[in-house]
Amino acid sequence: MSNQILNLDRVEFLSIKVLTNDGDFSQSETFPQLQVDDGDMVVLTRSSLTFAPYEIEDPRHFMLVYGIKIDSEGAKKNDRLPYSIEIEVAGYFHYSGDDEYKNEDRFRAVRQSGYQILHGAIREMVSNLTARSRHGLWHLPARNFGRVAERQAKEDEAARQEKLAQKAAHAAVPKAKKTIKSGVAKSAKKI
Secondary structure, eight states: OOTTTEEEEEEEEEEEEEEEOSSOOOBOSSSSBBOOOGGGOOOEEEEEEEEOGGGSSSOOEEEEEEEEEEOGGGOSSSOOOSEEEEEEEEEEEEEOOOTTSOTHHHHHHHHHHHHHHHHHHHHHHHHHHHTTSTTOBOOOOOOOOHHHHHHHHHHHHHHHHHHHHHHHHHHHHHHHHHHHHHHHHHHHHHO
């Protein structure tokens, strides 16, 4: 997706929690950053994607919320991690393309690009805060969001289709009532 199609309007950090854990942790001898085996940590994530209800037919403005949690309790081994981290960030995006991406493809594109942008913002924040902390700089690993974006885009589109069906059913109810009332009025005149 080109930059001209999905635009980032704003990034907001909703919560930032970085705690220094007790213990001694090894640092790289060539660069002042922590040596942490990324394979030993479990990164818990959460996310939600919303759009304006009035854009149900063709969503173009999105709010993607993405959060991560990393702590020693989530480590695969009994090793403690140098920091416990819990951060949640919101990104406000707008889709400015034509029908190049629509329905599930648009949700997938927004999620995949949005996750990369928001995860990068979290990585930057963690690096900035830990560089000034007791154990030193910690770079969080990069992630590939392709599969998760694809899976969640299917769920997003299914939810949108359900809302469209509800809207159509709700719009049909007043028409049915009007038809019944006019039918009653016509039959009352014949009597």
